[in-house]
Amino acid sequence: MTPEQTQRRRSIIRGVIAVAALAAFYEGVAYSGLFPRVLLPTIQTIARTLYGMLADGSMFEHAGATLFRVLFGFSLAMTVGVPLGILMARFKPVENFFLPLVSALMPIPSFALVPMFMLWFGIGNTTTVLVVFYGATFPILFNTWSGVRSVNPLWLRAAGAMGADEHKLFWKVIIPGASPFIITGMRQGFLRAWIAVVGAEMIAASDWGLGWVIFDAEQFLQADIMMASIVVIGIIGFVFERVVFGSIERATVQRWGMVRMVKG
Amino acid sequence: MLPIEIRDVTLNYDTPGGKVQGVKDVSFTIAPSEFVCIVGPSGCGKSTLLNIIAGFLKPASGEIRIDGKPVTGQGMDRGVVFQDFAQLFPWRTALGNVSFGLEMKGVPKEEREKIAREQLRLVKLEKFTASYPHHLSGGMQQRVAIARALAYNPAVLLMDEPFAALDALTRDDMQRLLADVWRETRKTVIYVTHNVAEAVYLADRVIVMSPHPGTVKLEVKIPLERPRDPLSAEFVEWQKKLLHHLGHEAGGDDMQTNG
8 A cells, every 4th residue: 555545544544433423422412311302313313314315316306406506606606706806816907896895795694695685586596596606706706816916926927938928828827826726715615605505595495405405304393304414415515525626636736736735 | 049239228126215226337248159147246236137138127228139129028039047946837747847938839739849858858857757846856947947948949048046046066967967058059148146156167258247236347258168177276266366356355245156
């Protein structure tokens, strides 16, 4: 085994230990009788419920609906956030116009907009996708803006001396040069999107979605369904953070030595 | 190969403390294929002058002409090598870095990689074409930077203390390598340094500058045979002469000798 593989295995083992410890603690509380079993179901019950929802396909439908909204909104946020962040960093008038807007709008929690959007767009995908878009855009935009401003001026000079025009400079130097920040922006943006979608679905979705199913189950005291959905939300979030963005980072900025490798 | 004329170049810097004169009325000429070193203490404007020749800075007055044509900005007739190792693009391999200029010129991929490989062979890095800069040592990164500046075949190579951040042993190797590269390519080289031994080793002619404001103090031709032996009596004699002109008898505070 290479040292890298050993390290990877160790970090997985540590992760498993941490999760097992949390589960044991939870199970201890659940069995202690401090809370009614129906409100704090045991892991066994949750697992059975989760298995049932996977087997009848309903969990896939819920997760699919949520993923669709999140990916749609996140893609919109990327299409707006990255180019606008670059324009702001490259052109002073663009920055002068948008920076105050960004500073004013960024601190507003996307969840605060849900009732408003419901009045305008009704219940369903339009509202939830827009809430996700709102939540994800600012971290992407802000990080891209910082990233472009922190591109080493020596790279621009060197590229200019080698005959790069503005267009080539943009694609061949500025984008890769700002990539550590852009990827960080994507990560933060996705996290915000994932938080926003579950909140938005609780009040602005009907029939499908992980947020909706939690909210719906509460009315029927189905704590096992709520917990099962929470577990799925956590797992999907984890997969995106570690597997999707982790691989993007390993294939790019880590391979180029632009960010240091995380020692596990 | 093109002659370079530098005529009455003056540049002032705006600083929070007011105007500071960078260089004042600097004039000299460089013959095609000549290796010229600009030497002087910190603040003598030698890097400023190089940046003006490169087209990164505009002089307040005076002009630079390359082959009779005035310099108005950056141009592919000049290749530039900086002191900072970070000048390479970390997201490109050594080969990708060296091909960059040719890519900008629109040379097809196969051809530009062939040329880039040849350039990397010239700086003895043919085994590291696929390496990313962060896997290369400082000396290797500077060699990639030299290959990159040569790859699109500029007539003039501008070098701003390229080996100043290297350790003494590596620096000696690099100077030898650069002398070989120059003999093979016969580029016109303008090389800024504050290292007197380096100037004596490399230059056909040394331009000595003095600070506040930056002006040309004198020009010294180095008639030593190549390859030069830094341990020979004449070499040391020239080193002493140059140090003397710089106003330091045996190596002053901001001037360096190799060793």
